[in-house]
Amino acid sequence: MSYYTSISGLKNAQTDLGVIAHNIANTETTGFKKSTTSFADIVAKSAMSDPRKTMGIGSTVESISQNFSVGSIEQTGSALDIAINGEGFFATKAADDGSMSFTRNGAMMLDQNGYIQDGSDNRLQVFPVDAAGNATSATPVDAMVPATNGAGSKFAGLTIAEDGLVTVTYGDGTTQPVGQVALASFASNTGLQQVGSSNWEATGLSGPASYGQAGIGRFGSLLSGALERSNVDIAEELVGLISAQRNFQANAKAIDTATRITETIINLRT
Structure with a gap:
């Protein structure tokens, strides 16, 4: 279960990185409007599930929305x-x-x-x-x-x-x-x-x-x-880039930890 949960996080981090890269690539594009990625958690449960024991199973991209604020x-x-x-x-x-x-x-x-x-x-x-x-x-x-x-x-x-x-x-x-x-x-x-x-x-x-x-x-x-420039803020995008990179690394680390635990269990059984 933890593998699939972390994989969803990796995919979302990749999507976030792609959106940020697209924003940065269009910093000098006239009239361009930047986009932001929103995520939502995934929960699997039935009507009989105990809400005190319900565990999430990852996250998904909820939307990629555009910011239409006026550029310089x-x-x-x-x-x-x-x-x-x-x-x-x-x-x-x-x-x-x-x-x-x-x-x-x-x-x-x-x-x-x-x-x-x-x-x-x-x-x-x-x-x-x-x-x-x-x-x-x-x-x-x-x-x-x-x-x-x-x-x-x-x-x-x-x-x-x-x-x-x-x-x-x-x-x-x-x-x-x-x-x-x-x-x-x-x-x-x-x-x-x-x-x-x-x-x-x-x-x-x-x-x-x-x-x-x-x-x-x-x-x-x-x-x-006059022309309206892109509304992309490079400093803001670079901060988002660092955040997305850390998110990717954290999910990759979770997969690595799950792998080590699985290896330990297999070694115990053998």
Whole structure:
């Protein structure tokens, strides 16, 4: 029995080490959110078991949960770099299959067709606006920058305001609002499914995405020319690494002790 109990501890320590290593590996990943491992004990008993004699039989991984606290903000100066000062997520749509994903990584770029995307062909979602910059629909659409304005003047640059309004400037000095960045929020952020590249997808645990404008409620305001860094604290992770290593060593020592006891019993019988 003690072998299996200690083996469960070894496996859990390995899982903990893997989660911590993943956090450390993504210290410099923009918009990354660290994870923590929670464990639970295992107890085998029947309805007739004496509670005074019930013994645990090990432990198991209860959950690997993400910490969505806001990371530090780094100024970059690029107009297409956006950081969220709040709990919202950028909503992006894949150009190939239309699947939705959500991210805290605001490092955007313009593609050859004028769409604002994340570099992986996931297009930033915005609310359509009128000439005055007021949202005309609550349904997000792909953010697209026209190459020329009505007078035929070429694109010269763009700005993104704190409320998410994307305004394009053309060579003749005119400006044109093209959309307002749509931010998403969820009933439970920890229920989001990681899909890599600092992206998440909604699940039944997170609930569906609710869309809103920057600066309203929990969505948070936007900071243009800045990016949110990873929220991993290296010092904290190294302490956790030492703790996980000691946990692994202690369980290995328990197995070694059980082996010695078994050998002693076998020697007595022979």
